[in-house]
Amino acid sequence: MIIVANWKAYIDDFEKAKKLFAISKRIARASKNKIILAIPAPFIGAFAVKNKTKVAFSAQDVSLTTGGASTGEITAQAYSAVGATYAIIGHSERRRAGDDYSVVANKLAHAITHGLTPILCVGEQERDSEGKYLSSVREQIVTALEPLTQKERTEIIVAYEPIWAIGIDPTGVIAPNDLTEMVLYIRKVLAELLPGKSSAHSLVLYGGSVEQGGIRALAANSGVDGFLVGRSSVDPHTFSALVKQLD
Ligand code: 13P
Numbered sequence: 331m332i333i334v335a336n337w338k339a340y341i342d343d344f345e346k347a348k349k350l351f352a353i354s355k356r357i358a359r360a361s362k363n364k365i366i367l368a369i370p371a372p373f374i375g376a377f378a379v380k381n382k383t384k385v386a387f388s389a390q391d392v393s394l395t396t397g398g399a400s401t402g403e404i405t406a407q408a409y410s411a412v413g414a415t416y417a418i419i420g421h422s423e424r425r426r427a428g429d430d431y432s433v434v435a436n437k438l439a440h441a442i443t444h445g446l447t448p449i450l451c452v453g454e455q456e457r458d459s460e461g462k463y464l465s466s467v468r469e470q471i472v473t474a475l476e477p478l479t480q481k482e483r484t485e486i487i488v489a490y491e492p493i494w495a496i497g498i499d500p501t502g503v504i505a506p507n508d509l510t511e512m513v514l515y516i517r518k519v520l521a522e523l524l525p526g527k528s529s530a531h532s533l534v535l536y537g538g539s540v541e542q543g544g545i546r547a548l549a550a551n552s553g554v555d556g557f558l559v560g561r562s563s564v565d566p567h568t569f570s571a572l573v574k575q576l577d
Pocket of ligand 1: 336421491495496498537538540561562
């Protein structure tokens with residue numbers, strides 16, 4: 331399984347970041363799971379350059395710009411230059427800050443151009459009884475992938491992150507059955523967009539209040555290939571216990 335630790339902006343203390351990185355390396359060495367650290371940009375700069383460990387690094391976002399006079403922006407190329415190999419694109423916390431469909435599609439293209447494997451986040455605002463949440467997820471995938479070439483589409487990892495289940499104040503927890511349904515649905519949408527049978531190799535992750543207590547049930551029969559973990563990834567003991575659940 332793949333476990334992406336999304337530190338968001340929870341960690342801004344360098345000593346704490348170093349400690350969490352050291353523990354993550356140890357966890358990765360002992361685990362059969364792949365650990366990807368999606369951490370604040372300065373910490374990627376500090377840790378990824380000479381990284382010879384099993385841990386991989388992901389940007390939490392990339393700039394819409396490809397360079398030039400854009401103060402404060404961090405391009406996909408800059409992330410790639412310091413050793414990041416993945417990029418989270420279209421996280422709901424970025425969509426809320428203004429990333430619309432076209433921004434997400436362009437950022438995906440930049441990430442791929444510069445050798446970063448995109449982790450495309452999709453997810454509905456709420457669950458309704460008419461199944462509109464399914465079309466909302468479909469729309470997010472289709473608008474993101476359609477502008478890409480067929481080959482590029484095969485490189486995308488999709489992370490299903492229902493907005494209602496994410497962050498510090500979630501209004502619910504996903505049931506394993508509901509996750510199974512959504513993973514199947516996402517695979518169906520991918521099958522329509524990817525060439526031949528290549529969608530069979532696409533990776534689908536889940537994120538939203540993933541905790542040590544529930545992760546095994548979510549992993550068991552849902553068909554997910556891994557998890558995006560927010561809060562539970564920034565405490566060393568909690569994160570270590572969570573990864574162990576999947577070993
Ligand atoms: P939480 O695990 O804190 O709900 O965050 C999930 C998430 O947004 C990961 O990208």
